Amino acid sequence: MPSRDPHPTDPHPTDPHPTDPVISVTGLRRQYRAGVQAFEAVRGVDLHVRRGELFALLGTNGAGKTSLLEVVEGLAPATAGEVRVLGLNPYRRRADVRPRIGIMLQEAGFPADLTTLETARMWHGTLGEARSAQESIAVVGLAGREDVPVASLSGGERRRLDLALAVMGRPEVLFLDEPTTGLDPQSRRAAWDLVRGLLADGVTIVLTTHYLEEAAELADRIAILHEGRVARTGTLAEIVASEPASIRYRTSTAALADLDLLSGLPALAGWPRSTGGAVELESVDLQVTLSAVLVRAQDAGAELTDLDASPASLERAFLAVAAETLP
Amino acid sequence: MTTVPAPTARPLAAGRPAARATRAARVLALVRAEMLLLLRNRTTLLSAVVLTPVGSVFLAGNILVPPDGGAPTGGGVATGSDPALGSAVLIMLLMFALTIVVYANITTTLVSRREELVLKRLLSGQPSRAEIIVACASPAVLVLVVELLLGAVALAVWFDPVRLRDAGSLLLGVVGGVVLFVLLAVASSGLTRTVESAQLTTMPIILVAIMLSGAVVPLEALPDVVGRVAAWTPMHPVVALTQHGLGVTEAAGGWSDLAQPLAALALWLAIAAFGALRWMRWEPRR
Numbered sequence: 001m002p003s004r005d006p007h008p009t010d011p012h013p014t015d016p017h018p019t020d021p022v023i024s025v026t027g028l029r030r031q032y033r034a035g036v037q038a039f040e041a042v043r044g045v046d047l048h049v050r051r052g053e054l055f056a057l058l059g060t061n062g063a064g065k066t067s068l069l070e071v072v073e074g075l076a077p078a079t080a081g082e083v084r085v086l087g088l089n090p091y092r093r094r095a096d097v098r099p100r101i102g103i104m105l106q107e108a109g110f111p112a113d114l115t116t117l118e119t120a121r122m123w124h125g126t127l128g129e130a131r132s133a134q135e136s137i138a139v140v141g142l143a144g145r146e147d148v149p150v151a152s153l154s155g156g157e158r159r160r161l162d163l164a165l166a167v168m169g170r171p172e173v174l175f176l177d178e179p180t181t182g183l184d185p186q187s188r189r190a191a192w193d194l195v196r197g198l199l200a201d202g203v204t205i206v207l208t209t210h211y212l213e214e215a216a217e218l219a220d221r222i223a224i225l226h227e228g229r230v231a232r233t234g235t236l237a238e239i240v241a242s243e244p245a246s247i248r249y250r251t252s253t254a255a256l257a258d259l260d261l262l263s264g265l266p267a268l269a270g271w272p273r274s275t276g277g278a279v280e281l282e283s284v285d286l287q288v289t290l291s292a293v294l295v296r297a298q299d300a301g302a303e304l305t306d307l308d309a310s311p312a313s314l315e316r317a318f319l320a321v322a323a324e325t326l327p
Numbered sequence: 328m329t330t331v332p333a334p335t336a337r338p339l340a341a342g343r344p345a346a347r348a349t350r351a352a353r354v355l356a357l358v359r360a361e362m363l364l365l366l367r368n369r370t371t372l373l374s375a376v377v378l379t380p381v382g383s384v385f386l387a388g389n390i391l392v393p394p395d396g397g398a399p400t401g402g403g404v405a406t407g408s409d410p411a412l413g414s415a416v417l418i419m420l421l422m423f424a425l426t427i428v429v430y431a432n433i434t435t436t437l438v439s440r441r442e443e444l445v446l447k448r449l450l451s452g453q454p455s456r457a458e459i460i461v462a463c464a465s466p467a468v469l470v471l472v473v474e475l476l477l478g479a480v481a482l483a484v485w486f487d488p489v490r491l492r493d494a495g496s497l498l499l500g501v502v503g504g505v506v507l508f509v510l511l512a513v514a515s516s517g518l519t520r521t522v523e524s525a526q527l528t529t530m531p532i533i534l535v536a537i538m539l540s541g542a543v544v545p546l547e548a549l550p551d552v553v554g555r556v557a558a559w560t561p562m563h564p565v566v567a568l569t570q571h572g573l574g575v576t577e578a579a580g581g582w583s584d585l586a587q588p589l590a591a592l593a594l595w596l597a598i599a600a601f602g603a604l605r606w607m608r609w610e611p612r613r
Contacts (some may be wrong), residue, residue, distance in 0.1 A: 005328065006490035027426020073451065075450065075451060094455075095347075095455070098452070098453050099347045099453060103451040103452070105451055107444055107445065107447075107449060108447060108451070109443040109444030109445045109447075110443075110445060110448065111360065111364050111440070111443070111445055112443065113363075113364050113367045113368070114360060114363060114364065119360075119361065120364060121356075122356050122357060122359065122360040123356075124356070124358065125348065125352060125357070125359070126346045126348055126353040126356050126452055126454050127348055127350075127453060128347040128453075162448075165452075166450075169453075172605075176511065229439060278526065302527075319389050327605050
């Protein structure tokens, strides 16, 4: 199994043009229906995905992830803006783009009366250069289930069959829309290993997921969508750094409970709060603020109970974005 | 997923177009799968292979040779001679196959594939929309062709061989009919929410097509206005062209006699193509 650091210093050592965007999205808008029923699911998105990286799209339900992805995949036209995949418009140049990409949809079906192998063979017949049906099934761990009708596969097995078809054509660019939804933890880890292997081979991957740890584990760069727009984008470290760390404790000592006095602490982000008898501080530099709190507690001889100090996380960034109301 | 072998993805060199399967190869792969599905669907298979020929022979027999032994009454058949009877049965078979095997089955198939999200998944691959439609339609069309060929052979054995007066007219009738009813099925599938409701949504076209085709009841036997309207229903041009091709009708004229059926066929092809483009849906309405 090829191993891969998800955040390498130089993720593309053999790529002479590591920053070439394989996917370029500019001012993308997608609207459903017209007139009074019009709904704009994607409202001016700019994205650039580099060759060989895994780009994760996160967002709350209805944030526009799948609507955006469908346009980038060439399944739907953009209402406005421009999309280029491998330098081509994926909707108008479908016949040229599709053989070079693989797609795993968020929801998809297969004829229930076909077996796993028959389904894979059917798909294989529509491709040019491709892995064999047997190999593709084995790659996703469905070996031994070849003769089972699709109707008898579990939800997780169907997702794996879907993944097998997506990678069958040896794509340069792979779109995975919530690929591990419905998989058990073991299968999810195995799917991650498969994704890492594809990345090691230079495949560019766009992933949407509701599992934040999946994005943190695999993604080179992340975009958080909210209400049809990109609210945050960058590496995991950059996105996490955009959110303050938190310090929480309980105390009866005034010097550490008085919010006015606490407001003088260094590197605070915002005004101190008191919730349910606990003091809550947000800091742009956890080490600096926490040190100051501990020094002050030492000087005052105060006891801090339930002390909890945690750096910002992707989850905090995500929740912060979800709480925002965009204009 | 207990064991996952090491991935062996071998991406193609950047910028180099990937090898693409030919259009024929893509369609063939999908047709093969559709044939398997047809063979595994006993209800569909029964209606296609048994119901259609039995129904057409029964109907033709009753219409053309009444139980009381009287003169033949319908189908535009000029005489009760065996070749004419054989041709009439063949036309009846074509009519049933177009409505039941092609139109109703393809409508149901497309609705089923759409609701199961199969169409959406196929569209995310390399096959084009047209290729997917052709593949979904192919098994039904193949059954129709086989039924017609077997029917012609069987009729030649039981009656006299079917007379062929104008192969071009016959071919145009059959091919035009197939294309028309496939397009009508595509359009109807977009107006049908579930597989169950397909029986209701296809019924009007099936009834109108059969009853006003001119094969069951001659248009001349209908009230004048009804007859003139019936001449513009979708099955009539198909029946008229095949009757002409098989020499069933007494019309001695050439293609000039077929101006009206040809115009009706062209009109219906245009309407069906418009409907297919306008109403066909590739994923469920949510």
